[in-house]
Amino acid sequence: MPRSVDFIFFDAGGGHRAAATALKAVAEHQGRPWQIRLVNFQELLDEIDLIKRYTGRRIQDFYNLLLRYNLTLGMNALLRCFHFLVRRYHPDQVRLLETHWRRSPPKLVVSLIPHFNRAMFEALGRVDFSIPFVTILTDLADFPPHFWIERQAQYVICGTPRAVEQARQIGLVAEQIYQVSGMILRPQFFEPGAIDRAAERRRLGLEPELPTALVLFGGEGSAVMLDIARHLARVHRPLQAIFLCGRNESLAQRLRHAGLPYPFWVEGFTVEVPYFMQLADFFIGKPGPGSLSEALEMDLPVIVERNAWTMPQERYNTDWVRENGFGLVVPSFRRLTPAVESLLEPGILDRYRAAARRVSNRAVFEIPGILEEVLAKGPPRIRL
Numbered sequence: 001m002p003r004s005v006d007f008i009f010f011d012a013g014g015g016h017r018a019a020a021t022a023l024k025a026v027a028e029h030q031g032r033p034w035q036i037r038l039v040n041f042q043e044l045l046d047e048i049d050l051i052k053r054y055t056g057r058r059i060q061d062f063y064n065l066l067l068r069y070n071l072t073l074g075m076n077a078l079l080r081c082f083h084f085l086v087r088r089y090h091p092d093q094v095r096l097l098e099t100h101w102r103r104s105p106p107k108l109v110v111s112l113i114p115h116f117n118r119a120m121f122e123a124l125g126r127v128d129f130s131i132p133f134v135t136i137l138t139d140l141a142d143f144p145p146h147f148w149i150e151r152q153a154q155y156v157i158c159g160t161p162r163a164v165e166q167a168r169q170i171g172l173v174a175e176q177i178y179q180v181s182g183m184i185l186r187p188q189f190f191e192p193g194a195i196d197r198a199a200e201r202r203r204l205g206l207e208p209e210l211p212t213a214l215v216l217f218g219g220e221g222s223a224v225m226l227d228i229a230r231h232l233a234r235v236h237r238p239l240q241a242i243f244l245c246g247r248n249e250s251l252a253q254r255l256r257h258a259g260l261p262y263p264f265w266v267e268g269f270t271v272e273v274p275y276f277m278q279l280a281d282f283f284i285g286k287p288g289p290g291s292l293s294e295a296l297e298m299d300l301p302v303i304v305e306r307n308a309w310t311m312p313q314e315r316y317n318t319d320w321v322r323e324n325g326f327g328l329v330v331p332s333f334r335r336l337t338p339a340v341e342s343l344l345e346p347g348i349l350d351r352y353r354a355a356a357r358r359v360s361n362r363a364v365f366e367i368p369g370i371l372e373e374v375l376a377k378g379p380p381r382i383r384l
Contacts, residue, residue: 002035003107003375008120010041010113012060013067013218015290019112019138019184026187027368037106041113044100048092068220068248072309079312083146086115097123108375111135112184114148114313121152132379134371138183140289140320142166143313151384155374159183159289159363162316176380178370182361183293188274190297195278204265204279206240211344213241214280214300216291219269221248224333226255228284231336233261237344240264242276274298282327282343282352284336286310287317292326296359301352302327303339325355 009020024036042049042060052058057065066072086093097120101109105127111117117135124131133154141162142148148163149156151171157178158164167177198208206212215228225243232241240263245252247269255266267276273294277283283295287304288311295302306318306329318329328339343349 002033004037004104005034005108005110005371005375006037006039006106008039008041008109008111008113010060012042012063013220013288015138015218015288016112018186018290019136022184022186022364023110023112023136023367026364027371029187030365030368032368032372041116044096045093048089048096064220067218068222070222070224070309072311074308076312083115086119086146090119093119094123094126098126101127106131108371109133110371112138114139115146117148117154118146118150118152121150121154130378132374132377134374136184136367137163138289139163139313139317140183140292141313141316143316144170147313153380153382153384155380157367157370160320162320171384173380173382175382180363180366180370182359182363183289184364184367185290185293185297185361186274187364188271189294195275197279200275200279204242206242206263206265206279210238210240210263211282211349212280213239213340214244214277214283214295215241216244216273216283216285217246218286218288218291219246221246221251222286223251225251226258228333228336229255229258229260229264231333232340234337235340235344237341238262239340239344242280243267244270244273244276281349287314287321287329289314289317292317292321293361296326296356297361299353299356301343301349301356303330303336303343304328305330305333307331325352327352 007020007024009016011017020038027036042058049059101124109124111120121133124133136157137148137159140160149167149170155176156167157180159180159182164177164179201208215225217225243255243266245268249268252266252268277298277300280300283300283302285291292302302321304318304321306315321327322329330339
């Protein structure tokens with residue numbers, strides 16, 4: 001009989017659901033004897049969502065609006081307020097989660113979300129202490145305290161040495177910590193297939209040989225993409241661009257009618273990101289762990305921004321880009337024009353591309369084996 005395994009996600013940003021769905025697809029393809037249940041954490045806690053109670057919008061929708069309109073200045077303060085509410089309603093979270101899992105106890109719970117791992121661990125312990133609990137970080141690093149990693153008798157799966165070191169600093173021991181080779185990506189990024197780039201570019205109205213930027217700000221897009229489009233118009237070297245706007249159709253329409261002086265293509269929400277990345281030569285976007293990892297898997301150097309508007313949990317990602325030579329970090333996209341001109345200098349793009357090619361990320365294929373091992377041995381036998 002298949003063992004039930006719960007993958008916990010929410011839709012604050014698109015990366016958590018995407019990671020859960022990708023991991024489920026790979027585990028099933030590998031023939032793991034599991035019944036995988038994708039569990040939307042937001043739905044379990046709707047009754048204590050204060051934002052929904054007073055505005056009619058779920059808290060994850062409020063978060064996505066902040067991303068769409070680039071309203072991320074002061075996120076450190078907002079995060080502190082959010083963590084106060086998480087602590088304040090912790091008993092209610094545990095109660096609702098316990099009720100949920102008592103109805104249908106799983107054999108393993110895998111969290112792909114931050115903030116609520118203490119509540120999940122406590123609720124699961126009330127139901128059955130023999131059920132192991134695993135947190136998979138979908139960020140390159142933790143942003144302590146109480147973001148991803150908690151000091152409790154569970155396992156964590158980390159995609160970078162930095163996250164492993166943070167787990168050790170919090171007090172977890174070697175038995176609890178697994179390191180994989182990167183972030184979870186959809187399997188399609190590993191099977192893009194050969195395409196005729198010149199022909200596909202022509203099909204989209206692009207020039208076959210011009211350097212091509214791919215501009216992407218996650219599944220919700222961002223209004224800053226309009227500014228980026230204008231900054232690219234000031235680059236003195238010939239280029240063209242592909243803009244992936246996600247679910248932000250108003251942004252897509254504004255870009256289509258922006259009268260840009262270079263060839264460009266605008267796409268709304270699409271699952272064909274690997275295809276569009278194959279047509280590009282470099283990536284411009286926010287330093288999200290998913291988008292960065294996708295770009296590097298497709299051998300694209302990156303240009304990202306770091307300043308007061310950068311999400312706190314994503315600031316380490318810009319250090320990671322610099323340290324590994326994956327591309328350029330600018331203090332503001334107002335500095336994008338000279339950054340692109342620098343990237344297009346002879347030999348520079350090739351140097352960054354070579355660094356991207358050295359990345360070997362197989363995390364989505366590695367993690368099911370780790371989860372199988374955890375199922376076999378049960379919770380860690382330690383006292384913290």
